[in-house]
Amino acid sequence: MDRIAFLLDFIAKNPMDLFSRHALAMEMIKLGNDLDAKLVLDQILLIDPNYVGSYYHLGKIEERLSKVNDALLTYEKGIQVASEIGDQHASRELKAALNQLRDELED
Numbered sequence: 001m002d003r004i005a006f007l008l009d010f011i012a013k014n015p016m017d018l019f020s021r022h023a024l025a026m027e028m029i030k031l032g033n034d035l036d037a038k039l040v041l042d043q044i045l046l047i048d049p050n051y052v053g054s055y056y057h058l059g060k061i062e063e064r065l066s067k068v069n070d071a072l073l074t075y076e077k078g079i080q081v082a083s084e085i086g087d088q089h090a091s092r093e094l095k096a097a098l099n100q101l102r103d104e105l106e107d
Contacts, residue, residue, distance in 0.1 A: 003027050004024065004027050004028065004031075007020055007023055007024040007027065008024065011024065016047070018044050018047060018048055018051050021040055021043065021044050022040075022041075022044060022051070022053060022054060024040050025037040025040040025041050025044070025054070025057060026057070028040065029057065029061070034061045034064055034065060035065075037057070037061060038058065038061045038062070038065070041054045041057055041058040041061070042058070045058070049081060050081055050084075050085055052078060052081050052082045052085065052087050052090045053090065055074055055075065055077060055078025055081065055082075055090075055094060056075075056078060056090070056093055056094055056097060058074050059071045059074040059075045059078065059094070059097055059098075059101075060097070062074055063101060068101070068105065071101060072098065072101060072102075075094050075095075075097050075098035075101070076098065078090070078094040079091055079094045079095055079098065082094060
């Protein structure tokens with residue numbers, strides 16, 4: 001059984017397991033399936049807006065899909081959430097992604 005099939009089966013049995021959902025999104029990204037990965041990340045953040053690791057990957061997908069305004073909003077929301085929950089590492093990563101995107105837009 002491939003990883004995606006395994007994760008889908010596991011998630012079907014454990015629908016609130018956000019770690020497995022996040023792993024599924026990462027596998028989809030590896031395969032270049034950004035649209036499905038985006039759906040999974042959106043679902044994660046609907047279930048738990050504090051699942052801060054998903055904001056970075058969602059923002060990167062939005063950048064690749066040329067949804068720049070969405071990416072900016074995603075990074076900003078992720079920074080806000082990371083600050084609220086005290087996750088300095090995630091906050092730094094999201095700020096770096098946000099600043100890089102803003103710099104690219106200025107060029």
